Amino acid sequence: MFEVIKQKNISDIIMDQIKEMVYDGRLKVGDKLPSELELANKIGVSRASIREALKALKEMGLIDSKVGGGSFISNNFTDSLSGPLSLMVALNNTDMKSIFEFRKVIEIGAISSAAKNYTEEELNELKEILESMRLVSDEQILGKLDREFHEKIIDMSKNIFFKINMKAIVDILDRFLHVSAMKSKKEDILKIHTEIYEALKIKDEKLAKKILERHLEEVEKLNFDRRN
Structure with missing residues (x-):
């Protein structure tokens, strides 16, 4: 009857926040995301969690990463x-x-x-x-x-x-x-x-x-x- 409530990983919560910003139009194709350090400070989590979330979003195709250029909302989703x-x-x-x-x-x-x-x-x-x-x-x-x-x-x-x-x-x-x-x-x-x-x-x-x-x-x- 009842289901165990599973706690989300911090990286999943970060991903949800970024996806929500895409859904409501705050992030659009080509927009650059803040750096890992900026995101970590803004959200109050470790850079490792930010890195894990960005990696997962990249694998999904939602973001593109450029060496030395940061992460951007992808136009090839x-x-x-x-x-x-x-x-x-x-x-x-x-x-x-x-x-x-x-x-x-x-x-x-x-x-x-x-x-x-x-x-x-x-x-x-x-x-x-x-x-x-x-x-x-x-x-x-x-x-x-x-x-x-x-x-x-x-x-x-x-x-x-x-x-x-x-x-x-x-x-x-x-x-x-x-x-x-x-x-x-x-x-x-x-x-x-x-x-x-x-x-x-x-x-x-x-x-x-x-x-x-x-x-x-x-x-x-x-x-x-x-x-x-």
Whole structure:
């Protein structure tokens, strides 16, 4: 009925304080933390406890440390979050078709947001990726650029949760996506990606979503239809 109350380590309490400051906006990406000595004096703990807490936060990906430069709130936290998610999917032996179905849900939702939220700079970057796809003949490079094109759409959505989840599942699907690109004709790949780009360019959310849905359904059929 009753549970034993476990006393938290001092380093855990320090971590909680720093995380709370991130949650409420007192610490933002790029902000520099006080030195170990300053933190120890402010909180009233030993430098060893501060060092232990900072080490744990670094392992979590919340902070970056620079030799002789101190500790900063990281801007690469999404990579740290997507890594464990990728491992979870792999350890549970999730089949590729299920992962791809999840990818469809994420990306179709993301392109709707992207059509409304992208910047002109991002649209130009998407166009540059498309132009690079036209120029390459190597299938591996084409597959890599294909991935970059879709990841750029995720970035354009401005939704961090789309980005975290897409990063995790694309890491799992990476080899599969390469094989997928090899099964497709280059002209077909270019045609559908050009259509997606043009729909985004005119900010036609419904059209962009419709074209992407068709594209992903074709990829799914090509790779999971047992007759292929």
